[in-house]
Amino acid sequence: DRFAIDAATGVVRVLGALDFEAASSHEVTVRANSQDGSWSEQAFSINIQGVNEAPTDIQLVEGGSVSEAALNGTVVGRIEAIDPDSDDNFIYALVDGAGSPFAVDPQTGVIIVADDSKLDYETASSHLVTLRATDSGLLQFDKTITITVLDASDPQVWSARHRRTLSTRPPTTHGSSTGWTVTINSMATRAMTG
Numbered sequence: 245d246r247f248a249i250d251a252a253t254g255v256v257r258v259l260g261a262l263d264f265e266a267a268s269s270h271e272v273t274v275r276a277n278s279q280d281g282s283w284s285e286q287a288f289s290i291n292i293q294g295v296n297e298a299p300t301d302i303q304l305v306e307g308g309s310v311s312e313a314a315l316n317g318t319v320v321g322r323i324e325a326i327d328p329d330s331d332d333n334f335i336y337a338l339v340d341g342a343g344s345p346f347a348v349d350p351q352t353g354v355i356i357v358a359d360d361s362k363l364d365y366e367t368a369s370s371h372l373v374t375l376r377a378t379d380s381g382l383l384q385f386d387k388t389i390t391i392t393v394l395d396a397s398d399p400q401v402w403s404a405r406h407r408r409t410l411s412t413r414p415p416t417t418h419g420s421s422t423g424w425t426v427t428i429n430s431m432a433t434r435a436m437t438g
Contacts, residue, residue, distance in 0.1 A: 264294035304389050314357050319354060319356055346371070
């Protein structure tokens with residue numbers, strides 16, 4: 245069904261789509277008929293040449309979330325490119341990665357924290373990251389994924405103010421009842437996590 249032959253010239257033509265990854269060769273049988281009614285058949289193998297095809301997807305195969313308390317170098321996840329050429333190799337990169345909290349290893353596709361100062365759950369609970377996969381023929385595919393930032397316990401500060409009033413009576417002389425009142429204010433501040 246993929247090939248046809250011209251009965252007069254013997255030229256073989258392609259009729260349908262060919263896919264090297266599905267079949268790298270096809271077997272065809274050609275029959276030649278003579279005017280006296282005799283005929284002969286011969287089997288041939290038609291080899292298909294593969295061409296480079298662009299990646300079709302980028303998948304997050306591991307991870308995808310990170311604590312806001314994570315330090316530089318913390319592994320966030322790993323990506324893989326999907327390509328019809330199963331044996332192809334890829335280079336990974338961030339698209340417009342300047343200012344991103346993350347970086348990606350160009351060979352392994354591992355995403356890590358590159359700037360931990362930009363991880364703050366209260367400011368942004370997720371980040372959109374656009375990734376690019378480039379194959380060995382320099383064909384590219386871009387995809388934007390979401391990395392979730394997980395909340396971590398922030399330091400909590402409490403304070404207590406204590407007021408105490410003391411009444412004292414100094415030594416008195418005959419006929420005197422004067423007393424002193426002393427007020428003491430104290431304040432304690434403590435930082436705690438939890």
